[in-house]
Amino acid sequence: MPDLENLGFDDMAGNVDSAKAPPAPSPLRMSKFTTAKMRILITGGAGFIGSHLVDRLMEEGTNEVIVADNFFSGSKENLKKWIGHPDFELIRHDVTETLFVEVDQIYHLACPASPIFYKYNAVKTIKTNVIGTLNMLGLAKRVGARILLTSTSEVYGDPLEHPQTEEYWGNVNPIGVRSCYDEGKRVAETLMFDYHRQHGVEIRVARIFNTYGPRMNIDDGRVVSNFIAQALRGETMTVQAPGTQTRSFCYVSDMVDGLYRLMNGDHTGPINIGNPGEFTMLELAGLVKELIEPSAETKIVENTPDDPRKRKPDITKATKLLGWDPKVTLREGLPLMAADFKERLTGLKA
């Protein structure tokens, strides 16, 4: 029986016998005479989570970071402190096109994540998930890089199991308005595991649950940014019906730490990364009112089709295999995000 742990396979990775050895890493990494920096590509690195990941990797001082982004929902503003740094490179690039760079690790985040953005051009979203992931896997195979995919809790759809473990296969509508994203990410996961089994590519798959924090696009459309922006602008917070649907919100620094540990650990995943604290949307609006703007009002508005009714990660695997658990509670994280929004909305420090 092969040693599954040493091969980097988890119980869910599938057929161990057909696995090939991973492609050899770049000769630069093996150099005896120079201490080469780790070269890391982050697709989607100009976005919300990606730009925080750039900060973490650049601050280490031992990496060269390349960001490839088409700026559909991300912006140069998020990366301004690194532009011009000798260890940082920003490329305007769409992942649906091939990319030739020499790197040791790839964090593959490129994909619109807010439902408003991913539904805007559904065909482009699915191309990004499928062709974009194929291109990045081809790159990983060619240069022998390890690749991490940021998949999503949306692969569980409107879940019939609660909380969601990685073993749950999900309840997803294949032809609905969210399918470009949730089915797209499911195909992206399939591609990751097929490249792993067939070509020996070293993969890592994170299933990210709702993440929030500073630097989120103010008009991103996701619930935490909407409520905070509405409260600060003196607008009514729009709770989509019925308001009893739940989500579990993870602060961005915890998320980045989880992704980093997954990339540099021994487990392929998929691994849930999220904060198990579960809140209804009415409770979230109540917290924004209590912690950020006491005069904020709420109204119930129409919801969109196929909105998952509940969502909460089981993070047993992340805790056991990565030694990870989230540190920042929603009560602590909301004011930090509100301070950043206030600064950007008014141009003044909160």
Ligand SMILES: NC(=O)c1ccc[n+]([C@@H]2O[C@H](COP(=O)([O-])OP(=O)(O)OC[C@H]3O[C@@H](n4cnc5c(N)ncnc54)[C@H](O)[C@@H]3O)[C@@H](O)[C@H]2O)c1
């Ligand atoms: N934030 C969350 O709650 C959450 C939850 C689950 C999964 N994720 C995943 O994490 C990743 C990052 O999400 P985020 O919240 O930072 O979103 P975001 O929209 O802020 O960032 C996505 C980035 O990808 C870029 N991008 C989109 N399409 C591209 C393409 N075709 N080529 C190159 N770049 C492209 C965008 O310009 C943007 O900079 C996404 O893969 C998303 O699916 C996020």
Ligand SMILES: O=c1ccn([C@@H]2O[C@H](COP(=O)(O)OP(=O)(O)O[C@H]3OC[C@@H](O)[C@H](O)[C@H]3O)[C@@H](O)[C@H]2O)c(=O)[nH]1
């Ligand atoms: O203004 C709003 C926006 C949203 N909502 C509700 O808030 C809940 C969360 O909605 P969001 O748009 O923030 O995000 P969703 O949880 O639906 O999807 C997210 O899931 C995980 C990631 O992959 C993505 O970041 C995104 O697709 C939904 O029930 C939605 O109906 C409101 O009540 N008011």
